[in-house]
Amino acid sequence: MSTRDHRPIAPRLRRSLLFVPGDDRHKMEKACGVGADSLILDLEDAVVPDHKADARERVRDALVAMDFRGSERLVRINPIETGLALDDLTVTMAGHPDGYVVPKLRSEDDVRFIDRALSTLEAITHRPQGSVGLVLLATETPEAILNIRRIAQASLRSVAMMWASEDLSNAIGARRSRKVDGSIPDVFTFARSACLLAAAAVGMEALDMPFFDFHDDAGLEREAREAAEMGFTGKAAIHPAQVPIINRVFVPTREEVEEANALLQAATEAFARGQAAFVFNGAMVDAPHINRARKIVARAASAPTAP
Secondary structure, three states: OOOOOOOOOOOOOOOEEEEEEOOOHHHHHHHOOOOOOEEEEEOOOOOOHHHHHHHHHHHHHHHHHOOOOOOEEEEEOOOHHHOOHHHHHHHHHHHOOOEEEEOOOOOHHHHHHHHHHHHHHHHHOOOOOOOOEEEEEOOOOHHHHHOHHHHHHOOOOEEEEEOOOHHHHHHHOOOOOOOOOOOOOHHHHHHHHHHHHHHHHOOOEEEEOOOOOOOOHHHHHHHHHHHHHHOOOEEEEOOHHHHHHHHHHOOOOHHHHHHHHHHHHHHHHHHHOOOOOEEEOOEEEOHHHHHHHHHHHHHHHHOOOOO
16 A cells, blocks of 8 residues: 555644643643644653553543643553553543554554554444544654655554654664754654655655754754755644744745745636746746645645734
8 A cells, every 4th residue: 555545534733743741730731721733641751660550540531621722632652562552542542532642663563553452442432443543653763764664554543753863863872863063963864854755655744853952942943944844744842832933834934825826826827828837936837836836825724823
């Protein structure tokens, strides 16, 4: 299967995805008011081992009781290899989350394992089959990068893929995941590109990893803008203050929308003349430029507020 036959999960805007510790009710409540498109209630890295069981119950209770104010409700489970993933799913499915973030993937078999577990839990909790989505963290292990295309194809539940470098850095023995100037070394740039291409190949969203220095707004905006220009549709956040910047960057600017609309109007006129290619703003344009303009206009229209 090289393309997705259908999308059982309703598409939605995912510009900003904010990680929130799953064992901290106060932080979960605070996160609901920051305007993130998605909240990731984290049972993995944000929770120490002794708190894992309690965190599952806290997340389940939060999903039931809290007003998420329109944010997508995602839960990051623990890796399959820890033996904790099934318990994470079983307990938190009672809260009816919108989907799960699956870390430390190694192959398509891992995705299928989660898919089958969710099918069983959907039946138990009387949810429609295939209604729970998956966001795949597909570059945290060397195996995942080498298997990334098959991982992307493994389940129609998968709505997005996110790349990440910190766990990969540890797995390959890298001394650091950033160069001294803050740029990304080649091996991690490869992982980033692989995520983008694998997601695009099957019609999924590609999501950029978090920017960890939450005091550096300029650095965050620079990296987010680079990701948006590459084709990523959103970026993870680790601090509420990062959300407004990410939301703004991942929606086309007013100037971009105006230019796109002008190009589409020019295309309409050119088509009426029987021209598939034509000159616009001094450059020759054709189908790829027109399709990109349509996507820009659609992306801007999907945002809850004007750019």
